[in-house]
């Protein structure tokens with residue numbers, strides 16, 4: 001048996017082992033091989049990628065098209081994927097042509113590793129435009145990682161996050177846009193919360209919070225000006241409306257800061 005074939009079979013075995021190790025519902029190897037769409041998708045991708053690397057025309061895209069039809073997982077044949085890769089559930093996963101994925105990476109359903117800019121896309125042809133995920137990264141359900149950014153070793157991307165900037169290794173990133181909320185010590189595994197005043201929070205501002213803060217300031221300013229005019233029936237009505245508006249914005253700021261009980265429920 002050729003060395004390449006032996007290596008290929010070892011990679012397939014490692015893909016099965018990744019499912020056994022990371023899917024609590026996996027019961028036996030036979031069941032995993034027969035019923036795991038993520039496994040079927042990565043195996044078909046490994047064939048498509050080998051054809052693509054050998055510059056075989058059309059066939060690689062056809063293989064990936066059939067894989068998408070069977071599994072709901074779309075992996076461009078050009079994507080480079082390491083060993084021990086696992087996609088749990090799978091449906092709706094999209095992995096672009098220039099994505100690079102290290103060893104022992106896990107993705108959940110609905111994850112996109114896509115491009116950031118969607119205008120003049122033809123000019124991006126042949127350039128690196130999809131993310132790189134280093135070893136041990138986990139991207140959870142529905143997260144979108146966009147652009148030629150790097151997600152560092154053993155980082156976790158939280159459900160529904162949209163990440164457009166590099167992610168440091170051994171951290172958890174959540175939200176839209178993604179911001180670091182947890183850092184883990186690579187040696188001890190101990191986790192530490194990253195507080196909002198950290199340099200990371202400054203690097204990744206929350207635009208929604210900024211808009212709410214501006215609105216809040218504006219309402220306070222108008223409130224002060226109306227108080228000066230105080231007197232006529234119209235201005236009293238206005239004062240009441242602005243008071244209501246101010247209360248609503250204050251509540252929104254509280255929720256967005258995570259400082260109110262509503263925001264935490």
Ligand SMILES: CC(C)(COP(=O)(O)OP(=O)(O)OC[C@H]1O[C@@H](n2cnc3c(N)ncnc32)[C@H](O)[C@@H]1OP(=O)(O)O)[C@@H](O)C(=O)NCCC(=O)NCCS
Pocket residue numbers: 089108139140141156157158159160161172174175181182193258
């Ligand atoms: C990110 C995740 C993996 C937790 O990672 P973690 O490193 O243990 O982070 P923590 O649980 O300590 O969360 C840290 C903070 O981020 C918040 N957070 C966690 N996940 C979040 C998310 N997806 N979106 C927004 N905020 C999130 C937590 O509420 C917590 O905030 P707090 O300090 O105000 O309480 C988890 O929350 C997650 O997203 N799981 C999805 C798993 C999945 O895909 N399941 C589907 C399987 S079918």
